[in-house]
Amino acid sequence: MLNHKFGINFVKYAMYLSLILLIAFIALIIGYIVLEGLAQLNLDLLISSNPLIVSTLMLIGIALIVAIPLGIFSAIYMQMYAKQGRIISLIRFSIDSLTGIPSIIYGLFALSFFIYYFGLNRSIFAAGLAMAIVILPVLIKNTEEAIKTIERSQIEASLALGATKYDTVTKVVVPFCLDGIINGVILSIGRIIGETAAIMFVIGTLNGFPTSIFEPSATLATHLYLILQEPTYAQGGIQEAYSLALILLLIVIILNVLVKFVEKYFKKKRGY
Amino acid sequence: MEDIFTIRDLNLYYGKNHALKNMDIALKKNKVTALIGPSGCGKSTFLRCLNRMNDLIENCTITGQIIYDNDNINVEKYNVIELRKKVGMVFQKPNPFPMSIYENVIYGPKCQGLTDKAILDELVEDSLKKAALWDEVKDRLNTSALSLSGGQQQRLCIARTIAMDPDVILMDEPTSALDPISTKKIEELMETLKNNYTIVIVTHSMQQAARISDYTAFFLMGEIVEYDLTDIIFSNPAQQQTEDYVTGRFG
Amino acid sequence: MIMLDEVLDGIIVSLSEMFEKTTQAHRHAIQALIQKDNKKALIVLDGDEHINQLEEQINYDVMLAIAKYQPVASDLRKLIAIIKVANDLERIGDYAKTIAKTAILNCDETFLNETFLKNSLKMSNIVIDLLEKAREAFIRQDVDYAYEIIQSENQLGGLLRETIASNPFSLIKDDNVESYMLLMGVLRTLERSRGHLANICEATIFIGNGKFVEL
Numbered sequence: 001m002l003n004h005k006f007g008i009n010f011v012k013y014a015m016y017l018s019l020i021l022l023i024a025f026i027a028l029i030i031g032y033i034v035l036e037g038l039a040q041l042n043l044d045l046l047i048s049s050n051p052l053i054v055s056t057l058m059l060i061g062i063a064l065i066v067a068i069p070l071g072i073f074s075a076i077y078m079q080m081y082a083k084q085g086r087i088i089s090l091i092r093f094s095i096d097s098l099t100g101i102p103s104i105i106y107g108l109f110a111l112s113f114f115i116y117y118f119g120l121n122r123s124i125f126a127a128g129l130a131m132a133i134v135i136l137p138v139l140i141k142n143t144e145e146a147i148k149t150i151e152r153s154q155i156e157a158s159l160a161l162g163a164t165k166y167d168t169v170t171k172v173v174v175p176f177c178l179d180g181i182i183n184g185v186i187l188s189i190g191r192i193i194g195e196t197a198a199i200m201f202v203i204g205t206l207n208g209f210p211t212s213i214f215e216p217s218a219t220l221a222t223h224l225y226l227i228l229q230e231p232t233y234a235q236g237g238i239q240e241a242y243s244l245a246l247i248l249l250l251i252v253i254i255l256n257v258l259v260k261f262v263e264k265y266f267k268k269k270r271g272y
Numbered sequence: 273m274e275d276i277f278t279i280r281d282l283n284l285y286y287g288k289n290h291a292l293k294n295m296d297i298a299l300k301k302n303k304v305t306a307l308i309g310p311s312g313c314g315k316s317t318f319l320r321c322l323n324r325m326n327d328l329i330e331n332c333t334i335t336g337q338i339i340y341d342n343d344n345i346n347v348e349k350y351n352v353i354e355l356r357k358k359v360g361m362v363f364q365k366p367n368p369f370p371m372s373i374y375e376n377v378i379y380g381p382k383c384q385g386l387t388d389k390a391i392l393d394e395l396v397e398d399s400l401k402k403a404a405l406w407d408e409v410k411d412r413l414n415t416s417a418l419s420l421s422g423g424q425q426q427r428l429c430i431a432r433t434i435a436m437d438p439d440v441i442l443m444d445e446p447t448s449a450l451d452p453i454s455t456k457k458i459e460e461l462m463e464t465l466k467n468n469y470t471i472v473i474v475t476h477s478m479q480q481a482a483r484i485s486d487y488t489a490f491f492l493m494g495e496i497v498e499y500d501l502t503d504i505i506f507s508n509p510a511q512q513q514t515e516d517y518v519t520g521r522f523g
Numbered sequence: 524m525i526m527l528d529e530v531l532d533g534i535i536v537s538l539s540e541m542f543e544k545t546t547q548a549h550r551h552a553i554q555a556l557i558q559k560d561n562k563k564a565l566i567v568l569d570g571d572e573h574i575n576q577l578e579e580q581i582n583y584d585v586m587l588a589i590a591k592y593q594p595v596a597s598d599l600r601k602l603i604a605i606i607k608v609a610n611d612l613e614r615i616g617d618y619a620k621t622i623a624k625t626a627i628l629n630c631d632e633t634f635l636n637e638t639f640l641k642n643s644l645k646m647s648n649i650v651i652d653l654l655e656k657a658r659e660a661f662i663r664q665d666v667d668y669a670y671e672i673i674q675s676e677n678q679l680g681g682l683l684r685e686t687i688a689s690n691p692f693s694l695i696k697d698d699n700v701e702s703y704m705l706l707m708g709v710l711r712t713l714e715r716s717r718g719h720l721a722n723i724c725e726a727t728i729f730i731g732n733g734k735f736v737e738l
Contacts, residue, residue: 083330084330151367153363153365153367154367154369154370156325156328156363156367157363157367157368157369157429157432158369158379159325159328159356160323160325160356160360160361160363160433161356161357161360161379161380161383161432161433161436162353162354162355162356162357162380162383162384162436163353163379163380163383164353164383167383171379171383172369176370478593478595479593482595506595506596507595507596507599507600507733508596508597508600508732508733509596515596515597518595518596519527519594519595519596519597519598520527
């Protein structure tokens, strides 16, 4: 009896402790960046980081435009249309495995495929394609999981009413998967913003304000990486790094909030 | 009295499992036919043959003739979508779409291209009235269907099916998940529905089959053991197996 | 939870008892009449109360069984048949009472003569015999036996017709109304018992093949 009670209490306190440590850790990181970053932050810096911000946003845009349709259609096909056999299982297994591959390998692949084989310029576009490949498995997986949450009985009900499979997918499945899809998008954005290894070698270096996506550039993350490698590379030295980090953090938060608003809008539109 | 479905030599296989064996039966138009029998004996499987819902199951082979409206529907090229408009189905667990009540009812017609709001409004009122649900929901057609009680949800599913103006309504244990009062309401509903539709219902409740159906078919291990007027099945069945089942001696 | 089979068995035991008591009542009643035994007659009159109680109990048990078990097919037919048979037995028991009352009245002042009493004994014995046979047919649910029994009660019919056709003065002592009333009383009970026995056989047939027959 005593042991049992001790056991329960021990677990309880261990959980509390872990939570506190975790919060402390996060607060420390964010706090440190914010404090140091704010110290350096001024209007000049913001203006000079403008091209970086724009490049980052362009990168996100391209990656999402390529990956979202591809990902959603693939997921829909695999869940709703494909014959569930060994081949599909194999494909699914491969996609799952892809989510765990280190980014540097994606970087290598992008370099060989887009730059060397296809002869593309080092550019935001090439980087966007690379990132699309990185986030595709995540999007597919999340969308598939979302589709799976639609109860089979709903699909049966739709078909039993004389609706075609297409009707069923567009009216019953997809509208109610949006949660999962958006979840996947949020995860992807987070990945894209912070990615360096995958796009390092295909994006090039900062070339002033990016006038075209087919020109080389740099993102906040890649620039930050270069600064840390070579502190003299930046004008403000390592201090600039903190400010960039802060800007990065802010962008992540703003984008996530935006996506949540989009989600809320769709939820309101369909009434629940 | 007309036959609306004529089934000849129907055999169904799940892979190697011979689930329905050599079935011959003619279902009567504008009557309620109950399918009874112990669990796993093929009643639901048989029901799903009537609107080709077994197509959704992999590895399922169906041979034999299922004749509806002078056509064998068990052929590859038969237009299944058209079939399901005329042969609707209500499932065991109420499954309204997570949309408003209004949108649930017009789902089918909308998929067929009907967009005129006036016609849709009328259709919604008509269908909900026929499903004995109108009075309870007429003031909240735009609220979510999921806010309804189980019994109401099931009646909504019935309204949704009626909105397609089918000839036949198939019901797969429609009240087994509902409380007794909802069950009673739906049983009363079936009595009025049969004037305009043919109803085929799978049920585990002997009392329900005896109360509401005109004809009863007793299924056992993939075969139809006896098929006759309900009055006869429950007062003086011809087969000993039927007698044993309805009196609760087994199953 | 008690199964319907057990309940049915219990009710049939009660019905069996009712058969027994009714048969016994007739035996005692006819003996009381022949032997001019007042005591035996009183036993019959007392026993009738018990027979009525049995019928009440059976009705109640059947009603509960139907409410609780929602029986169908042969179970339902059995329960319906049991109610009918209990009712018929109760009536037959009443007739035994009538004979017993006649016995008491005939004791004090003899109205019915020996010839009639001998005939009554014969016919009563047939009734008792048929009762026992009908009971067997019902318990065993032997439809063919039930049909056979109906045939033999024609014999009873024949004897009754004979008696009715004979000279009334060969049956009664004095030509007064009371004599005639007692005579009619006995004859009528025997006639009606025939009817109820037929009903019991029809009930047995009904359980067996679900058909209502009129025999």
